[in-house]
Amino acid sequence: MAGVFHQCGQSICKRTRDEMDERARIIAHALAEQGVCDNDVVAIFMRNHVDIFEIVEACRYVGSRYVLLNWHSPIVELVPILDDCGAKVLFAHRDLLKGENDLKPLSLVPTLSAIYTIKTPKSILERYHLTDNSLLASEPKAGEQYQCFDTLLAAPNAKRHSKPPKRFKGMFPYTSGSTGKPKGIKRDEDLTRPDPYLIFKGLSEALMQLSIGDRFFVSAPLYHSAPHALTLCCLAAGNIDVYIEPQFDPERFLQDIERFKLTHAYIVPTMMVRLLKLPESIRSKYDTSSLRFALSTGSALPGDVKEAMINWFGPIFYESYGASELGFMTLISSQEALEKPNSVGKPIPGAALKILSDNKEACEVGDVGVIYAHLSMFAPFKYTNTTGTPSDLHVGEFTTLGDMGYVDEDGYLYICDRKKDMIISGGANIFPAEIESVIIEMPEVADCAVFGVSDAEYGEKVVVAVQCSPGNTLSIDTLHGYLGGKLARFKWPKMLQILDALPREDTGKIFKNKLRAQFSQ
Known part of the structure; x- marks a missing residue:
């Protein structure tokens, strides 16, 4: 039924x-x-x-x-x-x-x-x-x-x-407060646009590729915009089974696929990493052949992790670049991802992107700039609980949330990092997400976060906080030995912190302000 x-x-x-x-x-x-x-x-x-x-x-x-x-x-x-x-x-x-x-x-x-x-x-x-x-x-x-x-x-x-x-x-979401007190994202009511409920119904097909009788799995916290919106798509469609788990457990997820013949799932990068670290005896124990679509959004998905998941489950993984303020903006399939490693895809129908420099001029193809997006299906928003809005938040109908990236000659978008997270060390722009995607592959590492702190000589220096995998430890020398040949030396962390756990949301977003705060006291 x-x-x-x-x-x-x-x-x-x-x-x-x-x-x-x-x-x-x-x-x-x-x-x-x-x-x-x-x-x-x-x-x-x-x-x-x-x-x-x-x-x-x-x-x-x-x-x-x-x-x-x-x-x-x-x-x-x-x-x-x-x-x-x-x-x-x-x-x-x-x-x-x-x-x-x-x-x-x-x-x-x-x-x-x-x-x-x-x-x-x-x-x-x-x-x-x-x-x-x-x-x-x-x-x-x-x-x-x-x-x-x-x-x-x-x-x-x-x-x-x-x-x-x-x-x-619809939902009246609040930001997580990673850069200060939470702000409300209140969307204007625009009667010239379709009823948002119909938009979610349309996204069930256009974004999620759902059809009658499909079975969608969600275990990420439903207070987050992405898992909530995707489940809402299923509700609006009216003919999709939904399986709601209270929390994610990697082996239980595999059990659920076999038990319920799940066809669709929302899986974020931290979940994928936990799945990939399961013993091979567990990974091969369950029949996961029914799963044919899995969507990731909310945090950067390292190319190596995506490729490993494709090798395991097949070309069923899609990635979307989105935000609570704007919605889902891009989509990329597994086939495209193998051809365009680290891209988050092209704009979905109704979405448009611009890459602009700090002085609001259009960047050349391949040049890194600030990402501005416009989604025609959703009404504009305003922040509440804030004393003001940054003057460069909007350029015409286009809006930025501070992410930086570039578009290649085929129109595919690549995310470099949050502008506020970019490290400028010795005059060089360093993007933590690139470094994190390499370090997370170390067998000694269960989780990591790279960020910059003040440095008298270079302006900023690169620091990495690491949660070690069970039974392992890590030294800065071992880390540098691993990074040799994988990253330019100026990107290597100058300092290593070992923590029991990182301040990370279940969807993967990490509160780097809490990590930086230890160096400003």
Whole structure:
């Protein structure tokens, strides 16, 4: 049966689209009762679960936007976001609310009229080794700000929203705060453009190559724009099965492919590296032949990693360059990637790119400059929670997020690095992503990040932070020995840090400001 959402775990929870719509209408009625209407905001503080997309559908019925909150964050870090976006209602898994210490800060958000606590499903408790499923001091009482989501849906006479869905307002994402406090990305409502819900439906075919009966897997945190948007494409398509895992585990992923005959998956580079480091006995144990499309975005995918994955699974891997502010901008297939190593592809239909110099002049083919993009299908955005917008963010209809790259003679885009991450040492431009793609291949290295710090002689010097693989260690001399013949000497790190773990998001984005901060104290 196509179009079913599956919550993965030891026992599989299945929801048909009719069941999801029924629950969404109950939630939508409750939102309307709380005064939620056009362009209001609903906040979602939940681990990966099917319920998220029922709440999203409910928001479509009442015409509200929704903010997906990073559940790794403590409440005190989320309160400013709730305050900035003006959230009226919050949905939260109960294990994420730590009693009065969390409820008290939430009571200070002036716009918040209701908090629906959701019993954390057994599949999530098992995966995260949690035992306490009712961390609130007591069940919410009727009439109080705190409501019980499960009771709402289980009520025998629950009222349902009776009107058709409104124009989809979509996700109201916030940046991760890697360069400061999180900023809201609020898209203008432009009635001259198609309903965004129809755009996501179109992307299910144009970007994801989905067709009736396909089965899509996602385990990356759904508060991130890319995995959420791709799952939303499946919801909008209406005829795709979706398998939601609470978190990524490399062997379990292989098991899921065999068990559910998965056809499509969202896999980021850090997941690929973990898969490639599995013993050959595990890698060859499962039948993965059903998988025919896997998309990566969100962080740089090293060419060697991509090639190794293609050699293992076949030419099923696609990479896209995208951003929360703009959406998916390019796409490249496995066949193209083998011919154009390290490229992220050409613009998708409706997208256009420009490579401009610092003085806003067009760069020649092959010259590195700042990447500007325009996607005709999405309305422009504005940042909230910020004191100003950089003057060079926009050039006409084109927008940059500070990434640097170049376009070759065939129109393929290559990303060099973030402009803010580029290291200028002794007058030479050094791109950390290039160095990281070489170091990550060392057997001693499980994870790495390259960044620049101030240096009296050269302006900046190259530093690498490394998380060693189990049972291994690393010295700067061993590192330099490995880099010989692979990178020019001026790109070699001058300093090596060994850390237990790097401050990296599950999707691969690393907080380099936290690594640099150690050198500025």
